[in-house]
């Protein structure tokens with residue numbers, strides 16, 4: 001290491017780079033160990049010195065991923081902090097099902113999932129209680145994610161569980177415990193850096209969450225970035241959804257308009273339910289018909305009253321005048337941006353058949369306040385009025401993916417690509433869908449297409465229909481999926 005600077009100073013420069021690019025932060029107690037890990041990573045990379053290693057690191061995603069994986073602590077085990085899981089069963093689940101109906105598919109996200117123990121614990125819990133679920137695990141460490149996908153553990157991962165636990169849910173081979181496929185296939189793992197502005201994301205299935213577990217993660221993140229993360233979590237929760245952090249994590253109450261709930265198991269956070277949404281949800285639970293009329297009550301004569309099921313057809317609204325339409329859209333966009341989904345629904349509702357922008361805002365708001373099933377039914381029916389809208393069909397495909405209707409999602413995604421083959425994010429969704437249908441070769445083809453298409457763009461270019469996802473980031477996600485497919 002021939003440099004005028006001390007190795008620890010050079011290592012600190014690299015750590016500062018990681019703080020800026022990945023948001024990783026190292027407390028004084030961990031700094032020495034982190035410096036040693038950087039020096040070790042430099043030696044492993046056969047670089048002449050830390051300067052050379054730093055230059056390589058800036059241009060090599062593989063080296064960066066390897067270093068991040070070394071520096072982040074991936075300690076986890078099944079049913080860690082058991083009382084949090086108890087809270088899910090005793091309070092959160094009954095609350096959400098009451099709000100969204102017994103048939104609701106619970107949407108949960110383990111953010112900073114390490115090797116998958118937390119996400120799989122939730123999968124096991126939901127299996128035990130017969131709850132349908134849409135489960136995602138994400139992490140910044142590709143190595144941790146690879147282990148999560150493989151789902152092979154050692155006995156230490158069950159340290160807080162009785163002997164029966166491993167016997168029921170794992171197949172033992174030598175010292176290794178293989179998670180049974182029926183649980184393994186319930187969770188999808190994704191690369192996601194929490195400090196980046198890449199969530200909520202409809203296209204990646206990370207939105208309208210009922211439960212977010214982000215435990216023992218924020219403690220490693222630069223404190224200056226915590227307020228933004230708290231806000232992004234707030235936006236990613238459905239109304240009435242819960243965020244659970246660990247007791248050692250920073251408090252989030254002051255950073256976003258959560259309801260803070262103090263329990264014996266810790267302080268947790270809930271996204272409040274607006275009064276109007278409550279009315280919507282109750283009306284959905286009472287009637288299974290998908291249309292909600294939020295207009296102020298009107299007086300009808302008997303002859304005007306028609307069957308409810310035909311309500312949308314019998315209330316044709318003349319197309320709005322251009323200036324009026326503009327006003328409606330501006331208002332709707334404002335209320336959507338402020339998270340007032342109930343108001344957005346009431347503003348857009350009358351214009352959904354004529355105006356595609358209103359229609360999309362309406363569907364997004366519906367999915368955030370009602371159930372995915374409900375939004376999917378609406379998207380399907382609105383697809384007839386807007387048959388050439390790629391946005392609408394893509395949203396419909398995403399909702400189908402959320403519901404696990406993979407075959408129908410495949411058909412719908414192909415329809416979107418038929419209308420516009422240049423949509424990179426749709427090729428990505430196609431890859432995910434092929435993967436879920438066990439069509440490995442087609443999945444590889446789709447992800448390779450994504451890589452090739454992204455290569456031709458500047459890394460910071462925002463992709464159409466991709467919720468702010470950039471070409472650089474999507475290329476990285478595609479690479480991650482390709483590696484996972486190669487196993």
Ligand SMILES: C[S@@+](CC[C@H](N)C(=O)[O-])C[C@H]1O[C@@H](n2cnc3c(N)ncnc32)[C@H](O)[C@@H]1O
Nearest residue numbers: 072073075076112114140141193194215216217
């Ligand atoms: C100690 S583990 C926590 C695992 C699990 N949540 C639990 O409580 O058992 C911390 C995890 O956070 C991940 N992590 C750290 N910084 C992150 C970031 N900026 N974005 C996403 N994940 C991150 C690490 O890679 C690591 O897997």
